[in-house]
Amino acid sequence: MxxxxxxxxxxxxxxxxxxxxxxxxxxxxxxxxxxxxxxxxxxxxxxxxxxxxxxxxxxxxxxxxxxLSRAELVSIATESEYRLNEIMSKWDAVARTMGIGTAFREAFSSGQATPELVQLRADLTRAERVSESLRAAIGNAEDADKEELVDVIEDADQLWATLTERYWGSSSST
CATH class of the missing domain: 1.20.5 (Single alpha-helices involved in coiled-coils or other helix-helix interfaces)
Structure with missing residues (x-):
């Protein structure tokens, strides 16, 4: 090869x-x-x-x-506002009749507020803000977009459920 x-x-x-x-x-x-x-x-x-x-x-x-018609949405928004106002009025009644409001203010003014008090204050502030937005949405129901009204109602219902569960231990209405 x-x-x-x-x-x-x-x-x-x-x-x-x-x-x-x-x-x-x-x-x-x-x-x-x-x-x-x-x-x-x-x-x-x-x-x-x-x-x-x-x-x-x-x-x-x-x-x-x-x-949903606008009338139904306004009715639902009014009910949601009522439920939030009911919670805030319960807090006001407890604060006035049991002296809790004074202790609450003193704890914040002295800087000794517990995390629970801070959470309560934030919840009450949020409830007031949502209640005001509900009131404004109800007042402008004719001009407001349905989706905006539904969003405000959903915010109010979620806040109500959170407050009810956190402070009353259940998610059912009282």
Missing amino acids: SKGSSNGCVWLFLIIIFLGALMWLVGAALWLLQFIIPIVGVLIALGLAVDSWSRVKQRRQAERLAE
Whole structure:
């Protein structure tokens, strides 16, 4: 044999080894893809399900909003304002009749307010602010957008539920 023909065999052998290694890498990649593709598919399906759920929720809220008339919204807003004012009047009655209001003011003026008192003060301030926004929304019900009125009502109801649960230990109305 001549030296040139054995050199060609070596090159042919190296090319076959290279193609074999390349095919092995392609096979390994395909083997990994058989596990990755179903996982990615499930994640995409979950993402689509969450997206569709949120769109259905938005559509239902829009339908509910369209069904409610302004008079019903004003009625609901008035009831929400009444419930918040009821909580604030209970606090005022307790503060006046049991002397708690004086101790409350003294604790803040002396800088010895506990975190519970700070939370109570923040809750009462928020209740007053939400009650004022409800009153303003009721006064401007003719001009106000329905969505704004519903947002104010939802804020008031969430605050009422929070206050009721935090200070009376239940989420039911009294």
